[in-house]
Structure formats: structure tokens, C-alpha cells
Amino acid sequence: MPKDEDAAQFVSSNVVATPYHELGHGLIDVLQLPVLGREEAAADSLSALLTHEVWDEDSATQIVYDTAYAYSAYAQEADQGGWELAYADTHSLDLQRYYNLVCQFYGADPEVRQDVADELELPAERAEGCADEFALMSESWGGILSGLTPTAQTKGLVLVGADTATDPIAAILAEEITVLNEKPGAAAGNHGFGGGTRRGECPLRAR
Numbered sequence: 001m002p003k004d005e006d007a008a009q010f011v012s013s014n015v016v017a018t019p020y021h022e023l024g025h026g027l028i029d030v031l032q033l034p035v036l037g038r039e040e041a042a043a044d045s046l047s048a049l050l051t052h053e054v055w056d057e058d059s060a061t062q063i064v065y066d067t068a069y070a071y072s073a074y075a076q077e078a079d080q081g082g083w084e085l086a087y088a089d090t091h092s093l094d095l096q097r098y099y100n101l102v103c104q105f106y107g108a109d110p111e112v113r114q115d116v117a118d119e120l121e122l123p124a125e126r127a128e129g130c131a132d133e134f135a136l137m138s139e140s141w142g143g144i145l146s147g148l149t150p151t152a153q154t155k156g157l158v159l160v161g162a163d164t165a166t167d168p169i170a171a172i173l174a175e176e177i178t179v180l181n182e183k184p185g186a187a188a189g190n191h192g193f194g195g196g197t198r199r200g201e202c203p204l205r206a207r
């Protein structure tokens with residue numbers, strides 16, 4: 001891990017948020033979910049939702065700042081390098097992913113997160129609709145997530161082929177899977193996901 005604390009936090013946040021996105025692809029594939037729109041955007045939405053649901057306010061905000069920064073850094077790198085924008089890519093453009101993330105995170109709790117929206121320069125005209133944007137994707141993913149609690153008949157999420165004793169990233173993934181398997185069971189939210197105790201202390205940094 002980088003010795004610099006900010007760099008370590010940046011890596012830590014992205015190690016948490018990226019598997020949330022990949023989990024979205026996995027669920028779409030395994031559960032054969034209908035996707036009305038771009039799959040990459042649906043996976044990004046799940047990452048924003050889980051960041052909001054799983055972590056306490058400070059940690060969630062830190063994860064969003066770090067992952068949003070990654071998108072803006074990619075965009076800046078492309079701009080400085082004179083690279084063509086990836087219009088044909090399956091992902092939205094980096095800055096679109098940046099604003100979608102900021103909008104959804106802000107929209108999850110606009111009263112508390114106005115400073116986040118201001119600091120990350122979410123335009124007012126986009127901000128207006130962010131609560132609705134969050135509600136729509138939260139209800140869409142929430143119903144799926146609430147059905148994932150392990151039962152006598154189902155395993156929930158299982159990590160395979162990773163050595164958690166020697167691989168720090170595998171250890172983080174194992175911790176995430178444990179939390180995600182428990183989280184829907186603790187659900188008290190209106191969409192069947194959420195509620196329960198949101199945790200703090202982003203991993204890696206705490207290790």
C-alpha cells in the first residue's frame with residue numbers, strides 16, 4: 001500500500017467501490033435481470049447505492065470523493081494527452097460517470113449533502129432531479145438486493161479462489177461480502193434494503 005495517507009485512502013475507496021460495480025454485472029448475469037438502459041450505468045448505480053447504504057456518512061462521502069476523483073483524473077489525463085473521447089465505449093464518458101455518481105449520492109440525502117454537491121460542482125439544473133434519480137435506481141436495485149439474504153436454500157454471495165490471509169484486496173472483498181450478506185437481512189428501509197447500522201472506517205486504511 002502507498003505510504004502516503006491520501007494515496008492509501010484513494011486506493012482503499014476504489015477497491016471498495018469497484019467490486020460494488022462488478023457485483024452489479026454479476027447479479028445481472030446470474031439472476032438474468034432485465035436491464036432497461038446501459039448495463040454499465042446500472043452497475044455504476046449499484047456502486048453508488050451500496051456506498052450510500054453500507055457506510056456511515058463520513059466514510060461514504062470519502063469513498064465518493066475518491067471514486068469521483070478517479071473519473072475526473074481519467075478525463076484530465078485524456079484531455080492533456082489529446083486523446084479522442086470514447087463515444088463508442090460501453091461505459092459513459094468519464095465525466096458523465098462522475099456527475100452521475102455525484103448526483104445519485106447527493107440525491108440519496110440532499111439535505112445533508114449540499115456541501116458535497118457544491119464542492120464537487122454538481123450543476124444546479126442537474127441537482128434538481130437527483131433525489132428522483134436516486135429513488136428510481138434505489139427502488140430498482142433494492143428489490144433485487146433484498147432477495148439476496150442467504151437462506152437454507154441459497155448461499156448468498158460467496159468468495160472463491162482468493163487467499164484472504166496473504167492478499168489484502170481479497171481480505172477486503174471477503175469483508176464486503178460478509179457485510180453484504182448480512183445487510184439485506186437487517187433491512188428496515190422502504191425498499192427492503194437499508195436500515196441497520198452503517199459502518200465507518202474504510203478498510204486498508206484501518207489495517
Ligand SMILES: [Zn+2]
Binds near residue numbers: 021043
Ligand atoms: Zn462495468
